[in-house]
Amino acid sequence: MKDIAIIGSGILGSLLAYQLSKYEISVVLIDKESDSCNGISLANSAIIHAGVDPEENTLKARHNVRGNQMYPSLCKELSARYLPCGGWIVAKNEDELDALVELQARAQSRGIPCDWLDQTQVRQLQPNIHESILAALSLDTTGVIYPWEVSHHAVSAAYNNGVECAFNHEVVSISKSEVGYHITTSKGVIDARIVINMAGLFADRIEQMVHEPSFSLHLRKGVYYVLDKKAVNLSKRVIYPAPSKVGKGVLIVPTLDGNMLIGPNSKNIDDPFDISSDAESLKEVKEKASLLLTDIPYHLNIRTFAGIRPTSHSKDFIIEHHKDDKCWINVTGVDSPGLASAPSIVESVIEEMIGSMLELRKKNVFKPYKPLPTLHALTDAQRNEYIAKNPKYGHVICVCEEISEQEILDAIKEPFGAKTVKQIKKRCRPGSGRCQGGMCEPKIVELIAKEYQIDVTDIRFDKEGSWMFTKEESQ
Amino acid sequence: MNTIDCLVIGGGSAGLAAAISAKENGIDQILVLEKESEAGGILQQCIHNGFGLHTFKEELAGPEYAHRYIVKANELHIDVRVETTVLSVSEDKVVRYSNAKEGIVSVKAKSIILATGCRERTAGNILMPSKRPTGVWTAGTAQKYVNIDGYMVGKRVLILGSGDIGLIMARRMTLEGAKVEAVAEIMPYSNGLTRNIVQCLHDYDIPLYLSHTVISVEGKERVEAVVLAEVDEYKQPIKGTEKRFEVDTLLLSVGLIPENTMAEDMGVELSPITKGAIIDHQYQCSVEGVFACGNALLVHDVVDYVSEQGALAGKFAAKYLKEGLTQEKGMPILAQGEASFVVPQLLKTTADESVKLYYRIKQPMKKAKVMIKHQGEIVFEQVKNHLVPAEMEQLVLKPELIAKLSDECVLEVINLGN
Numbered sequence: 001m002k003d004i005a006i007i008g009s010g011i012l013g014s015l016l017a018y019q020l021s022k023y024e025i026s027v028v029l030i031d032k033e034s035d036s037c038n039g040i041s042l043a044n045s046a047i048i049h050a051g052v053d054p055e056e057n058t059l060k061a062r063h064n065v066r067g068n069q070m071y072p073s074l075c076k077e078l079s080a081r082y083l084p085c086g087g088w089i090v091a092k093n094e095d096e097l098d099a100l101v102e103l104q105a106r107a108q109s110r111g112i113p114c115d116w117l118d119q120t121q122v123r124q125l126q127p128n129i130h131e132s133i134l135a136a137l138s139l140d141t142t143g144v145i146y147p148w149e150v151s152h153h154a155v156s157a158a159y160n161n162g163v164e165c166a167f168n169h170e171v172v173s174i175s176k177s178e179v180g181y182h183i184t185t186s187k188g189v190i191d192a193r194i195v196i197n198m199a200g201l202f203a204d205r206i207e208q209m210v211h212e213p214s215f216s217l218h219l220r221k222g223v224y225y226v227l228d229k230k231a232v233n234l235s236k237r238v239i240y241p242a243p244s245k246v247g248k249g250v251l252i253v254p255t256l257d258g259n260m261l262i263g264p265n266s267k268n269i270d271d272p273f274d275i276s277s278d279a280e281s282l283k284e285v286k287e288k289a290s291l292l293l294t295d296i297p298y299h300l301n302i303r304t305f306a307g308i309r310p311t312s313h314s315k316d317f318i319i320e321h322h323k324d325d326k327c328w329i330n331v332t333g334v335d336s337p338g339l340a341s342a343p344s345i346v347e348s349v350i351e352e353m354i355g356s357m358l359e360l361r362k363k364n365v366f367k368p369y370k371p372l373p374t375l376h377a378l379t380d381a382q383r384n385e386y387i388a389k390n391p392k393y394g395h396v397i398c399v400c401e402e403i404s405e406q407e408i409l410d411a412i413k414e415p416f417g418a419k420t421v422k423q424i425k426k427r428c429r430p431g432s433g434r435c436q437g438g439m440c441e442p443k444i445v446e447l448i449a450k451e452y453q454i455d456v457t458d459i460r461f462d463k464e465g466s467w468m469f470t471k472e473e474s475q
Numbered sequence: 476m477n478t479i480d481c482l483v484i485g486g487g488s489a490g491l492a493a494a495i496s497a498k499e500n501g502i503d504q505i506l507v508l509e510k511e512s513e514a515g516g517i518l519q520q521c522i523h524n525g526f527g528l529h530t531f532k533e534e535l536a537g538p539e540y541a542h543r544y545i546v547k548a549n550e551l552h553i554d555v556r557v558e559t560t561v562l563s564v565s566e567d568k569v570v571r572y573s574n575a576k577e578g579i580v581s582v583k584a585k586s587i588i589l590a591t592g593c594r595e596r597t598a599g600n601i602l603m604p605s606k607r608p609t610g611v612w613t614a615g616t617a618q619k620y621v622n623i624d625g626y627m628v629g630k631r632v633l634i635l636g637s638g639d640i641g642l643i644m645a646r647r648m649t650l651e652g653a654k655v656e657a658v659a660e661i662m663p664y665s666n667g668l669t670r671n672i673v674q675c676l677h678d679y680d681i682p683l684y685l686s687h688t689v690i691s692v693e694g695k696e697r698v699e700a701v702v703l704a705e706v707d708e709y710k711q712p713i714k715g716t717e718k719r720f721e722v723d724t725l726l727l728s729v730g731l732i733p734e735n736t737m738a739e740d741m742g743v744e745l746s747p748i749t750k751g752a753i754i755d756h757q758y759q760c761s762v763e764g765v766f767a768c769g770n771a772l773l774v775h776d777v778v779d780y781v782s783e784q785g786a787l788a789g790k791f792a793a794k795y796l797k798e799g800l801t802q803e804k805g806m807p808i809l810a811q812g813e814a815s816f817v818v819p820q821l822l823k824t825t826a827d828e829s830v831k832l833y834y835r836i837k838q839p840m841k842k843a844k845v846m847i848k849h850q851g852e853i854v855f856e857q858v859k860n861h862l863v864p865a866e867m868e869q870l871v872l873k874p875e876l877i878a879k880l881s882d883e884c885v886l887e888v889i890n891l892g893n
Binding site (some may be wrong): 167304434436462463464468 | 560574576578581597599601615620623626628690694697736739808811
């Protein structure tokens with residue numbers, strides 16, 4: 001019997017597992033996916049919003065503001081990168097200018113640093129801005145992360161500090177007993193006293209396995225373009241239009257490795273598995289982005305993707321004990337600015353909710369996440385020191401992103417190591433560049449097979465059904 | 476920092492030919508850097524035959540063709556370093572490379588030959604609508620899996636794009652036991668060589684859907700189906716023409732892009748049409764002492780011409796090192812009418828021997844007139860039959876003709892119809 005079962009290892013579940021691993025309690029992290037951060041948290045805008053967008057007196061406002069403040073030090077603690085790029089909210093007409101004025105007042109009341117830029121200043125700082133843009137609200141504390149980097153480092157540290165990670169465990173049913181919950185998964189039974197439902201797009205289904213429904217979710221899909229690093233000069237900052245009823249609209253986002261993200265649109269969907277980048281949505285994003293910047297180089301597009309976000313019936317985050325059952329905690333409806341809010345949500349879940357049920361004593365010994373070397377971020381002299389110790393750091397496997405054989409082996413061999421092509425891509429980027437894995441994937445496959453001593457045909461791209469090679473017929 | 480006379484980036488058919496030629500033209504200090512574990516480039520995975528008809532007057536398989544150049548380079552004691560990746564090249568020709576043995580090394584090159592080949596366009600490049608299940612590969616990657624590594628990527632296959640790699644993979648997958656349901660091509664004509672359409676599709680009863688494209692790729696974890704639709708003249712899918720194929724694999728043969736990331740970094744001017752360097756008739760780029768050849772210069776359909784260009788680049792690099800080359804701007808050669816580009820793009824007054832021009836045409840033509848115009852006058856013309864965009868065309872400018880040219884000239888192709 002575990003003290004706590006966390007269902008869902010997105011950014012919320014990962015950070016909660018990490019923070020709880022600092023205490024003398026037993027925790028299991030359950031996910032149907034093969035890896036942390038494979039759903040909502042994987043496919044989004046990756047922005048740590050400053051905190052001006054959410055309406056007053058909402059959980060979104062509270063956690064966004066606090067979360068934004070927490071990220072730089074959290075990223076440092078987790079050896080994850082944080083890009084303090086700043087952001088602009090821009091207005092192109094009177095209505096949007098009014099909205100901008102309101103946001104400026106809100107920023108000031110929330111203590112968020114902001115500057116008003118008039119059209120001349122905007123054009124000077126961002127020469128490729130669309131001519132219709134009249135003003136911008138500049139927010140210096142807007143940042144960008146790689147959600148899977150933060151999430152993976154958090155889960156790795158949690159694992160190294162005793163959290164049990166039950167990946168590829170799809171929850172199929174839950175029953176309640178006097179002592180806790182009996183969670184049946186596709187790979188066996190897990191018992192826990194407290195359940196934290198952080199199951200993202202599936203949180204409603206998880207709750208309904210054991211309780212009457214206490215909330216409902218509706219799903220919205222958004223597609224994105226990912227542009228080649230050659231487009232790095234498109235914008236150094238996040239840019240998005242003044243808010244509308246359906247969210248923040250299409251954004252221009254610089255990423256940590258120099259690619260640009262453009263998206264998302266917002267399309268209501270029912271199917272939580274519908275991550276298609278459809279032609280209609282791609283067109284819509286293009287049209288909307290063209291109202292922000294001129295001459296976006298779509299010929300440099302290297303990938304499109306789609307992400308789904310769940311919006312609760314109240315439009316606000318749901319962070320609460322189930323009304324009939326204190327030991328069941330729902331954390332759901334976490335759409336934008338969920339990524340930015342995650343550390344603060346986790347803090348409040350621990351301090352205000354779990355803390356009231358369990359005695360939380362800090363462990364005497366805690367092992368922080370031990371980062372792996374990223375060679376292309378080092379000087380040649382530093383790199384040569386690594387190569388002298390291990391020549392495989394000198395053998396480049398992924399040319400587009402300059403990743404060495406040993407960095408891939410490190411990702412495979414670390415305590416919570418990668419076993420699929422996608423896990424390696426998430427951990428050290430081969431396949432993220434302009435050839436999209438065309439050149440390095442065969443080498444990655446060989447390395448995985450060799451390290452795990454498995455047959456190449458048993459390697460999966462991602463989930464169990466994502467086979468890559470046919471098997472010899474065994475007659 | 477060490478200095479080297481001639482540094483060749485890429486040890487494929489262009490790079491090896493360039494290095495051999497530079498050596499034969501009297502340059503001793505040559506270094507070829509190849510990122511893969513053996514030289515030979517993409518030919519190593521092209522196990523079908525048909526290579527070398529022009530050069531060796533026989534039909535070789537890709538690895539055999541490559542082998543001849545590897546042997547020659549060995550005989551000439553050319554230093555070819557494999558598993559060696561170039562990390563960057565600066566404007567003053569300092570090349571940074573990395574391998575397991577030496578670590579990261581910077582070397583100053585007196586001349587550089589860009590022989591970096593090309594890469595495949597991806598699903599992202601063509602903005603293909605998809606649920607992004609596993610089972611979508613570029614045809615070349617699938618070719619590597621099947622021919623080099625020995626793994627089959629699927630059982631039921633659809634191929635988008637009728638370029639040569641797509642056609643050859645249709646046959647290859649069939650021979651390896653897969654069922655290739657169809658090849659789809661967005662253009663109203665194929666972009667592959669006629670011989671490949673006959674030998675790879677017709678001979679195996681594989682249907683070719685012209686003016687068709689992929690409008691969705693279905694499947695949650697692995698591809699389960701691909702939907703094609705016919706396209707109108709603007710390449711937009713026509714409603715009601717959808718055809719659904721239950722396949723587990725989609726291979727993409729949707730074009731090749733010359734690999735010039737490093738060329739761009741060092742300030743080499745690229746052509747927006749070929750995506751390769753703009754060169755003069757001596758294969759020199761806009762940066763002095765930097766030469767380009769092969770698929771890095773323009774995407775070829777026949778390897779013999781890749782080697783031929785490599786040899787010329789090597790020869791002129793040697794000449795540059797020994798006696799220097801003129802750095803005058805040169806006379807532009809422009810493509811007009813049905814010609815989409817012409818390479819080399821510049822002719823210099825030093826051209827004292829024949830210069831071969833490579834060009835492609837924009838659409839299939841039964842009969843066409845090819846002209847060289849200078850100061851409004853036609854100085855050369857010829858009529859050609861059966862031209863297709865898939866096949867590179869050539870035209871040799873004789874020295875006596877070149878002598879007449881004093882400034883810009885135009886290569887123009889006119890469709891003479893049926």
